[in-house]
């Protein structure tokens with residue numbers, strides 16, 4: 521749909537197009553002509569949609585806070601699942617993973633050498649020295665949010681603790697690259713560089729994703745990308761930064777029995793943190809963590 525300068529802007533601000541998104545649309549058209557990968561308008565969230573996503577994120581973060589309060593040795597990953605289900609639904613949300621493409625639980629719980637998509641189970645009891653990623657995703661009013669955190673159970677070995685810390689730093693390094701008219705590849709390159717510098721490797725096959733009106737939207741976010749490549753970061757674009765960092769080699773494999781859980785090929789530990797970030801006119805805003 522082609523708007524005239526005096527039409528009301530498509531974003532719902534109520535302002536005239538020429539006073540709102542017209543300049544941005546023109547810039548995107550120019551970049552598109554230069555064969556850069558420019559996001560389609562549907563991926564750019566309106567202020568109202570961002571508000572909806574923030575409401576969803578409030579629940580998502582409250583759920584992770586509840587997990588942080590309770591998690592410890594002796595707890596099963598099934599207990600975490602129940603806590604996530606109850607906290608989410610009490611707050612008016614729906615756990616996004618539940619029944620998502622057949623996923624049987626409300627949350628992903630990935631322990632030690634499990635890279636991601638671990639399925640909560642009553643027989644998996646957390647013990648001193650474990651590291652675990654709890655990946656929570658929520659739907660509120662049709663809006664999706666998604667973030668994950670690492671937890672160290674009791675005293676954890678120095679090398680595992682460092683993996684957890686460096687992985688968090690990787691997310692921060694990636695986040696610092698999120699600025700309008702930058703490239704998505706700058707994010708992945710910064711993540712990969714920091715991981716490699718610390719002697720770790722980044723999982724290649726699984727990445728982050730756009731999010732908001734659906735659980736997984738474009739773009740797919742690689743964390744081993746090259747600088748200056750990939751989608752142009754246009755204000756309104758929202759995606760996750762969620763690198764999986766392995767202590768050893770980057771190789772992974774999928775559990776053949778459950779079809780979900782991803783493990784490191786070399787059996788060494790893996791860590792992951794996930795945040796949701798929006799590109800803004802001036803930089804970025806973290807929507808969920």
Ligand code: MF3
Nearest residue numbers: 617620623628637655657666
């Ligand atoms: N939360 C995961 C992500 O970051 C998605 C897991 S899909 C599920 O993309 F079905 F396993 F939940």
Ligand code: CO
Nearest residue numbers: 666760762794
């Ligand atoms: Co995600």
